[in-house]
Amino acid sequence: MRTNVLYVEYGVELDLSREDLGCPDLPGLWKRLHHNCKPGMLECVDPQHPADAPPWLYVRENEDGTREARHINGGEHTTTGESDEHKALKERIARAAESGGFEAVVEQTPRHRRRRTDVLVRGDGVQIGFEPQLSSITAQTVRRRSKVATDDGITPAWMTNSHTSKVIDQAPWARIDRMEWHQYLSDTELPVRGGVRGLMIEECSRMGTVCPDKKAGRRCSGWHGSWTDARALERFDDLVIRAAARDLVPINVVQSASRSVWFWVPASDLEKVDTTETTVPGAPLGGLIIRVGKSPRLRDQSCRYGQESGHWSSPAGPRDRGEPVNGVALASPPAPRAAVFLDWTGAVHWSSQALPCRLCRKATQTRDDERRPCHKTCAEEELWRG
Secondary structure, eight states: OOOOEEETTTTEEEOTTSTTTTOTTSTTHHHHHTTOOOTTTEEEOOTTOOTTSOOBEEEEEOTTSOEEEEETTSOBOOOOOOOHHHHHHHHHHHHHHHHTTOEEEEEEOOTTOSOOEEEEEEOSSOEEEEEEOOSOOOHHHHHHHHHHHHHTTOEEEEEESOTTOTTTTTSSEEEEOOOOHHHHTSSOOOOEEESBOEEEEEEGGGSSSOOTTTOSSSOOSSEEEEEESOOOBSOHHHHHHHHHTTSEEEEEEEOSSSOEEEEEEEHHHHTTBOOBOTTSTTOGGGGTSEEEESSOOBOSOOOOTTSOOSOOOOOOOOOOOOOOOOOOOOOOOOOOOOOOOOOOOSGGGEEEEEEEOTTTOOEEEEBOTTSOBOOHHHHHHHHHHO
16 A cells, blocks of 8 residues: 655655554554654655645544544645656656666565655666656655665656756756646657756867966966756657666766755766766765766866877988979869858747857857757858868
8 A cells, every 4th residue: 555654764655554564674663653753753755745735744543443644734644646747757757768678667666665766767787766756845855765766776867847846956857848747648859958968178268267277367278178058858768768878877066065966967978077986985875976076177188299208219310312303293272162051941940948059159049950059150160160
């Protein structure tokens, strides 16, 4: 029986239909909780829990001997089940994973019963626990449930359709559009609006700011990286498949001594920056998430030509013997490249949302053939330069 009652101290969900509440390792638990529940002990984790309702519960026994949970404010604890939107999203996640050749298990619960994962996807050497969260939830609950998942070797992946959801930045997450439940099950495109970023590498002399390494009013001759949120996925299904294939990986970005954020990045971008070892004490979410700095330090990609290396080739003999050179044909200069003009008159090259151009980083509403933000003139210059 699903009762949506979480025992906060142990992070275990109770089954009120069983004598031991589904916790054989905690003898006498009912006696401990009955008539002794205080705010913070039992939490309502029902997906339909109202956003403005207190989450704390108490348990009682009815005249017929059945047990039930009620909100401490006096309202009954409803167990009406999941919303249609929540069910539809779980089915879409499972279908997307299976279309990519991966196994998906809906409502996966381990023997210890400390968690119930909405959709567990077994990928290439990784397990992703997808959690669509459409109702309100506290940041503390997100962190606690994510830690339970990582203790089982599962990388959490929270989904939300709200700009203000507490899952944002608390664990690996992604934000999608709010739709009717049947649209989640259709072929309607479901863009990922947040939670996925990419690495942007810029030459220091072109950044227009002070050097992030020197912290002074002068620039260096090197390159710097930054995480940009201008890279959005057009299809939510791609996030499921690419996360299972380890083409998208979650990272934890340290912003200060007391704050860090989570998001997904392409694995190819992560290979270009130095990361913190995840085996050190205090690694985020059990060490399954890679930690990087707010200003990612690029791996050494600079040119070393002309610097002392300690290895020298043998000196070559003189080649100029003073002999006359006759009949030398000079190569014809290359013909100038023809200008490139693109036809972006269709609606597919326009969007109502302005995003940074992938080339010049200035805001634009135009999109290239791959639906990436890009000025038409920037794209033409890129093709002209080859």
